[in-house]
Amino acid sequence: MDIEDARKGTKILLDGVPYNIEDAEFMKPGKGRAIYRYRLRNLIDGSSLERTYHSGEKLQEANITSREGQFLYREGGHYVFMHTDTFEQYLMDERILADKQGYLKEGMVIMTMFLGDKPLDITLPIFIEAAVTKSDVNTRTDTVTAQMKRATLETGLEIDVPIFIKEGDYIKVDTRTGTYVERVVTKK
Amino acid sequence: MTDADLLRLGRLKANLERRAAIFRMTRRFFDGQGFLEIDTPILSPAIAPEKEIIPFESEGWFLTTSPELYMKRLLAAGYERIYQIAHCFRKDERGRLHNPEFTLLEWYRAGADYQGMIADTEQLVFGIAGQLGFGDSVKYQGMTVDLSPPWGQITVRDLYMQMAQWDPVANPDPARFDEDMMAKVIPHLNPHRPLVVTEYPAPMASLARLKPGNSQVAERAEVFIGGMELANAYSELTDPQTQEARFLKEIEQIRREQGRDAPLPRKFLESLPHLPPCAGIALGMDRLVMLFCDAASIDEVMPFTVDTA
DSSP states (O other): OBGGGOOTTOEEEETTEEEEEEEEEEEOOTTSOOEEEEEEEETTTOOEEEEEEETTOBOEEOOEEEEEEEEEEEETTEEEEEETTTOOEEEEEHHHHGGGGGGOOTTOEEEEEEETTEEEEEEOOSEEEEEEEEEOSSOOTTSSSTTEEEEEETTSOEEEEETTOOTTOEEEEETTTTEEEEEESSOO | OOHHHHHHHHHHHHHHHHHHHHHHHHHHHHHTTTOEEOOOOSEESOOOOOTTOOOOEETTEEEOSOSHHHHHHHHHTTOOEEEEEEEEEOTTOOBTTBOSEEEEEEEEEETOOHHHHHHHHHHHHHHHHHHTTOTTEEEETTEEEEOOSSOEEEEHHHHHHHHTSSOTTTSOOHHHHHHHIIIIIGGGSOTTSOEEEEEEEGGGOTTBOEETTEEEEEEEEEEEETTEEEEEEEEBOOOHHHHHHHHHHHHHHHHHHHOOOOOOOHHHHHHGGGOOSEEEEEEEHHHHHHHHHTOSSGGGSSSOOTTTO
């Protein structure tokens, strides 16, 4: 693609690695050549870098698409998903999902970002609801405050919850911060 | 109308009122000195061929990138003092200081040179500051800028020797020049005073004449205020052969590097033998309004940009 057609949010490939244009600055001396300064976010490892381009230069656009997928089950080091429109399955490595693993519940429908047909990343909902599968009855000394205790959710995530939360309760969790929000009363 | 549109336009009202006041003051400034306000076509069969300025084309016509050629045809016909506030169009120019459609103020004086245009600019900008109640100084993006004339001047050669450690007059390199202008020069200019940069390298003369007695540099000057390139002044080139040769060279480069066909502006060239010694300047009105509204972006001084039109 022509540099003139790139925008903030355009996904490009540098040496085969996909980047998102996070910030774009356009500069131009009145009679001179335009300069484009980009802050780029590596879509695979999350690192960022700055690059400068000039008018007339070409960029390789990354064929990035977002599709809806349902999380089916975990198998070995992989998570198995299914496209909701074609029912085709695709796998994501647990290392790519990293911290997001702890918010995936079987049956959950999430957006997946693909480079060609390779899944790159998922977008979690801001809040999820999950059952508490294990929590101590007594408060422990290593909790954040005296009123909180550790609990394990059905997704495998361990978080701090108030002491009144019991095993079997459903709670709402903020996926941005990994913190307890509230108990969900009417759940199943 | 969306909520975002309503909110934005509501927020812009004070700036748009000030914009209107600045336009009124500008007209008064020129009318008071016997300048004639002119309107020239926005739609033109030929514009000045410039490699780094991409025009919008429609049905074989061009949206004007600057009123310059028409203004000079009027000077050639004996109009001695003229000005215009013109909407101009330049493709793909979009950023904090750019919108593809923007407003240029151009004025010309028969018998003057580019220093005369800089003197006008000082009086115009300083006068507007006074009328808006700023006094000598305006606060722009956290910096106090003292606008009182005369403004400091420096030649391109001295500026680049100081800030980029090379001499673009002895070793002209327009690509490196532009790169360093953005990376090494503008970010490090004294933010508290306007600066006039003079004597551009001859290959960057464009429509300016070369300095009598020193053909390495052109009588071209740029005004910088608050980190913004505000205005570009020329002692106008009046020699038809030189101007045609420069245009043809530019047209050839445009064809070779961009595959774009740029016509030769023949009627303008035909008028050049009648053009008296004169000087002209183009000033970005949107940026002038930004300065007096303390606006970080051109989006804050126009009601609709290319993104909200």
